[in-house]
Amino acid sequence: MTGVLxxxxxxxxxxxxxxxxxxxxxxxxxxxxxxxxRNGKRLHFTTGDSLTLRPTTILWAARRVNPRRLRGR
Known part of the structure; x- marks a missing residue:
C-alpha cells in the first residue's frame, strides 16, 4: 500500500x-x-485480538493516506 502514515x-x-x-x-x-x-464498535485486529470502542472513547491512530488525493482539497 502506498502513501504516508x-x-x-x-x-x-x-x-x-x-x-x-x-x-x-x-x-x-x-x-x-x-x-x-448505542453507537459502539468492536474492533477486530489482524492478531485475532479485539477491543470494544464506546462512542465516548477517543484514541490516536496511524492512518495511511495518499498525499496526492489531499492536495486537491
Whole structure:
C-alpha cells in the first residue's frame, strides 16, 4: 500500500479498517469491525485480538493516506 502514515484522532464513528493503534506498546491493525448497540464498535485486529470502542472513547491512530488525493482539497 502506498502513501504516508499520519497521526489522527479517532472514535467509534471515525475508525476505519487499516488504522493502526498502539496499545501497551504493541501495534494493532484494525482488520474488521462489528457495530454494537448505542453507537459502539468492536474492533477486530489482524492478531485475532479485539477491543470494544464506546462512542465516548477517543484514541490516536496511524492512518495511511495518499498525499496526492489531499492536495486537491
Amino acid at each position: 499520519i497521526s489522527i484522532e479517532i472514535d467509534a464513528a471515525t475508525v476505519r479498517r487499516g488504522d493502526q493503534l498502539t496499545i501497551g506498546g504493541q501495534i494493532f491493525t484494525v482488520a474488521d469491525m462489528t457495530a454494537l448497540p
